[in-house]
Amino acid sequence: MSDLGIDTELLDDRLPELKVVERILELKGKRHALVLAHNYQSPEIQFVADYIGDTLSLSMVARDAEQPIIVFCGPDFMVETAKILAPDKTVIYANAWARCPLATMITPEDLRMLKQAHPNASVVGYVNTSPECKCEMDICCASANAVRITQSLEAGEIILVPDANLASYVSRLVPDKTIISWHGFCAVHHMIRKTDVLDLIHDHPRATVIVHPECRPEVVDLAAMVLSTDGMMMHAAASQDREFIVATELEVVNRMIEYNPDKEFYGIEKAYCRTQKRVKLENVLQALETLEPAVNLQPEVLEGARRPIERMLEVGRAESLTGDER
Ligand code: SF4
Known part of the structure; x- marks a missing residue:
């Protein structure tokens, strides 16, 4: 323990990560690069991103961006969509192996x-x-x-x-x-079962159930509202309700908890997208250092x-x- 009461062992563990974050922030400025991250990305990736959002909002940001370089932290189809909308920009996969099944x-x-x-x-x-x-x-x-x-x-x-x-x-x-x-x-939403939501309703009967439309029909049947991930975030902030059961990827639930400390959110533990979590801080750093791998599509495509x-x-x-x- 330090004099300030900080666990120095913990700080030592995070030091390499902090150095990578520092280098990413520095390179972003030097390269005039924009870093975009989807709502399902890990918290440390969201921390270094300029914009966080769902597929639709990130597409719009990519299209309107002033920066000549975009590093996209998300699955392949989103990175490619950004390139299609911004063909004159260099659009880089933060991790080209993050392929959406x-x-x-x-x-x-x-x-x-x-x-x-x-x-x-x-x-x-x-x-x-x-x-x-x-x-x-x-x-x-x-x-x-x-x-x-x-x-x-x-x-x-x-x-x-x-x-x-x-x-x-x-x-x-x-x-x-x-x-x-x-x-x-989508394997992540399809694996959410009716019983998963019913169990949460049993434990939290006053909670409002919000569901992503990629969920099974019998899960949608339980929803008070069916929303995209950005829609869920906006609804959670604006609603008078205090408790929510949220059927989508767990990272969205974590952000709702962070942004709405006066409200309760209950997520589905297994709703975790391994594809999205393939993007690591080291990948973002490497993408900014090398400007590779860039999306390269045939002109007719x-x-x-x-x-x-x-x-x-x-x-x-x-x-x-x-x-x-x-
Ligand atoms: S949650 Fe993961 S698997 Fe599902 S559509 Fe998005 S990227 Fe693909």
Whole structure:
């Protein structure tokens, strides 16, 4: 123990990490680089980031950024989306091995097959897809605007891929359209079971249940509100409610606890995204030092994928603080 009562052993343990943080902050300035981090990134990554948010808000920040270099702490599809929207910038994967399994669950060939089978359908694709898949879409969507985007289309048939749970949720709210889904899923949200939420409701009967739309339909059935992760954060801050059960990745719950010390939040312990947690401080430092690996896409892919993403951004967030009505 030091004279100030600080556990010096603990401080010694964190010293290498603090040096890496210091070097990252210094290099960010020198390189005129912007560091973006998704809501599911670890606290130390969020600490060195300039912006933290969900897929939709980070896409908008990347598009409007003044900095010539973006280091993106998130899964592959988000980094690539940033490059598509900011083709003149150097966009670097903080860790190129952070590959979202959901984004691999549909290929451009699968999508072409669906389009052939449903020639009158409009194609809405989740941003959690490869750039090549995006080239096959009419419009992209994120969890914050999937319902409004589907509602805004004229077609009566909508191909909505690849997340089957999101498609099921959208089909409830847009009953006048036929939704053609795919069999993809986000392992993190799909592993949240009805019993996990029921157990929490039993222990905290007064808590408001908020759920991410990538959860199973029977989990969505238990929700008072269905929201994207940024929507959840905003709702938790604005609501008069004091207790919340939150069915999404655990890091979001940790941030809610930090920002709302007067409220109680109960999360699902197993909802932990290993893909997102692959990004470490050392990766961010290396990305800033080497400016590699940068996203490198063929010009026709950049061009073809930009159109559906830009159409999505024209719609914007379109999510109210109270979530979509079920
Ligand atoms: S939370 Fe799900 S969708 Fe997001 S990166 Fe992890 S596996 Fe992919």
